[in-house]
Amino acid sequence: MLFQFILNGLTNGSLYALMAVGVTMVYKSLGMLNFAHGDIMMIGTFIALTIIKLKVPLFASLIVAVLATAIIGFLLERLILRRVEFSSFINLLIATVGVSYILRNGAMVVFGTNPQRFPSLFSQFPVNVAGFKVSPQSIGIILVSLTLIVALHLFFTRVKVGKCMELASSDAQSAAMMGINVSHMRFLTFGISAGLACIAGALIAPLTYARPDMSAAIGLKAFAAAILGGIGNLWGALLGGIILGVVEALGAGYISSAYRDAFSFLVLFFVLFVKPTGLLNRKIENKL
Amino acid sequence: MKKFLAIVLGLVLAFSSIASADDVFKIGLVCPLSGSSAISGVIMKNAAEMAVNEINEKGGINGKIKIQLLAEDDEGIPANAVNVVQKLVEQDKVNIILGAQLSSCTLAMMEITKAAKIPQITPASSNVTITQQGNKYIYRMTSTDATNAKTLLKYCQSLGYKKIAMCYDSGDFGTGGFKIVSGLVDEYGIEIVDSEVYNAGDTDFAVILSKMDAAKPDCFFMWGYHTECAAIMTQMMQYGFVYPMIGYGMNSPELVNLGGEAVEGIIICTAFDAANPDPVVQAFDKKYQALYKDSYDQNGPQSYDAVYLMADAVKRAIADGADWKNGEILNKYIASASYTGATGTTAFDETGDMIKDLMLITVKNGVHEIVNMK
The missing domain is CATH 3.40.50.2300 (Response regulator)
Incomplete structure (x- = not known):
């Protein structure tokens, strides 16, 4: 039973981590939290579902959906956030809340309000691993998330564009002085963040169904995970996500399944109380 | 301006009184x-x-x-x-x-x-x-929950099930159902070996399913709605928990749409089903x-x-x-x-409740079928 709980915790944790990375990237680059992130995940999932229903093979549909969601991320940055950028930080936040509502209700109108089935990349039947019954879906989610996060890390540290993005995020003025087009980098950040959200949606939807209120389950926890691990820190997002997922699973398993969601937030409160900048951050953040 | 408003108001009142003539x-x-x-x-x-x-x-x-x-x-x-x-x-x-x-x-x-x-x-x-x-x-x-519970427990008894693990929705429907079922199980010689509650809108049931499985019941018993039921049965299939599923509240065409092959064989209690040949x-x-x-x-x-x-x-x-x-x-x-x-x-009786006979249905090959109790 413990094994099952931990596996479940790692699976959910990987999803929170994937979403948290998207959140943390945007925070680092713009200094704001994108409250529409969960709904971008939802829209990405529905776009994928629409393409799948056109009888396009699953893998190809997902690739197209990720690109389409990245484009939505680009549009979001260009059309809405750029206009609001020079007014206060609060306005940016509210703008993303507004986008979140529009996306959610738009999805209800276009795709209907009912949950819909979403096909899985992985087998639906359990396999035997060292005497334990394991769902390929769980293993798949963990591996895909881990791979993507490691790939992102390599992108930010080894690839030129990635390194430019990293610099533009941490120190916009120096980056500009070095000839990096900071606004292009911000643009890319949003696109990548949205693409990641779409992948997270496609991973979770086979288990939870594609539904317009999908962001409710994961959205808030993504922020919690990002803040827990240290906002702005890539590995922090991964660590935060895993901790949240595992604590939640163990709490639900050994204490009470009704208060499952409460456990992750309790951990968040506790950690912030002890270390306000998050687990992996060293400097004092004064942006929030 | 005031005169104009007065005229408009008068017209509106006049029209509204005409409208309520029928x-x-x-x-x-x-x-x-x-x-x-x-x-x-x-x-x-x-x-x-x-x-x-x-x-x-x-x-x-x-x-x-x-x-x-x-x-x-x-x-x-x-x-x-x-x-x-x-x-x-x-x-x-x-x-x-x-x-x-x-x-x-x-x-x-x-x-x-x-x-x-x-x-x-x-x-x-x-x-x-x-x-x-x-x-x-x-x-x-x-x-009511009571009539449904009695029908379902009678069915469990007829199949010789002695231990059930129950999961239910945290709203009034599920908790009400759980209270009723727990009060009735002794009459049918059945024991609830594990009970788990989930919230409507929950999407991940691995933890509660593991706990229910660990109690080794004869069957899973559920009091909840179709979306969560389809998700639960899909996850039962994915994690390899093979148990009969019996319950109430999930009778809906969407159950098969969402659950597909995972919901085959579920037993649901209901007052109405289109499988009934009545004209x-x-x-x-x-x-x-x-x-x-x-x-x-x-x-x-x-x-x-x-x-x-x-x-x-x-x-x-x-x-x-x-x-x-x-x-x-x-x-x-x-x-x-x-x-x-x-x-x-x-x-209706004096409390507003309705009296009617209930039936059991199952899903076979994606279609509802009436089940006869032995």
Whole structure:
């Protein structure tokens, strides 16, 4: 039973981590939290579902959906956030809340309000691993998330564009002085963040169904995970996500399944109380 | 400006008084048109509209009074249900309320309709406390948790199941069902070895399924709605938990759509199913499918019969020369109703509960089939 709980915790944790990375990237680059992130995940999932229903093979549909969601991320940055950028930080936040509502209700109108089935990349039947019954879906989610996060890390540290993005995020003025087009980098950040959200949606939807209120389950926890691990820190997002997922699973398993969601937030409160900048951050953040 | 406003006001008043010359019977419908239970709410609305249109095409009640159906979305959230019923009662001045679908919403709304002295018929909520509050304006046209629990436990007993693991929804429906089942299990020689609660809208059930499996029951027992049931059974398949699933609350066409092969073999207790060969049932089934090109659950024919029962009550009130627009008087005619329709014969006892026989259905090859108890 413990094994099952931990596996479940790692699976959910990987999803929170994937979403948290998207959140943390945007925070680092713009200094704001994108409250529409969960709904971008939802829209990405529905776009994928629409393409799948056109009888396009699953893998190809997902690739197209990720690109389409990245484009939505680009549009979001260009059309809405750029206009609001020079007014206060609060306005940016509210703008993303507004986008979140529009996306959610738009999805209800276009795709209907009912949950819909979403096909899985992985087998639906359990396999035997060292005497334990394991769902390929769980293993798949963990591996895909881990791979993507490691790939992102390599992108930010080894690839030129990635390194430019990293610099533009941490120190916009120096980056500009070095000839990096900071606004292009911000643009890319949003696109990548949205693409990641779409992948997270496609991973979770086979288990939870594609539904317009999908962001409710994961959205808030993504922020919690990002803040827990240290906002702005890539590995922090991964660590935060895993901790949240595992604590939640163990709490639900050994204490009470009704208060499952409460456990992750309790951990968040506790950690912030002890270390306000998050687990992996060293400097004092004064942006929030 | 003032003179202009006065003229406009005068015209508006004049027109509104002309509009109310023809009597209209207003039914306020409160149901979930979005959220996890949206499918059931939409079915309620479709079936009610079907009944209203049928009656209006024949000229209305007694050939004179048209019915107007005002539908509002409660999203399956009790606080919203209270808001919309207040709007229907105070602003739209409805004559009667049809709703809600979720027990938690019905319980929240009941106080408003009682205070406004307007009858309320719920075609779908099964929590027993609904009719135990001394509220003489509430009626129920669906079976209660107690009758469903007894039927299901009898079935478990007939198969020799001694231990069950139960999971239930955290709302009034699930917790009410759990209370009833726990109180009844001893009579059937059954023990609940594990019980787990989940929240509507929850999507991950691995933890509760592991706990239920660890208790090694003979079967899983569930009291909840179809979205979570489909997810639970899908996850049971994915994690390799093989147990019979028996329950109530998940009878809906969406169960098979969402769950696919995972829900094969589930046993559900219900008051109505289209697999029933009764001619009235078949007539309703064909017309609904033709109109809405979609399948439906028991809330459909129950809502349909509810509208006809209301119309019948108004008709009898008129025949007696009584003022059906008075909520208290209309309430008396609803209480004395006896209507035979797609769901059989409906009459209410003194608490507002309905008495009817129940059946068990299963899903075989994606289709509902009636199961005979041994």
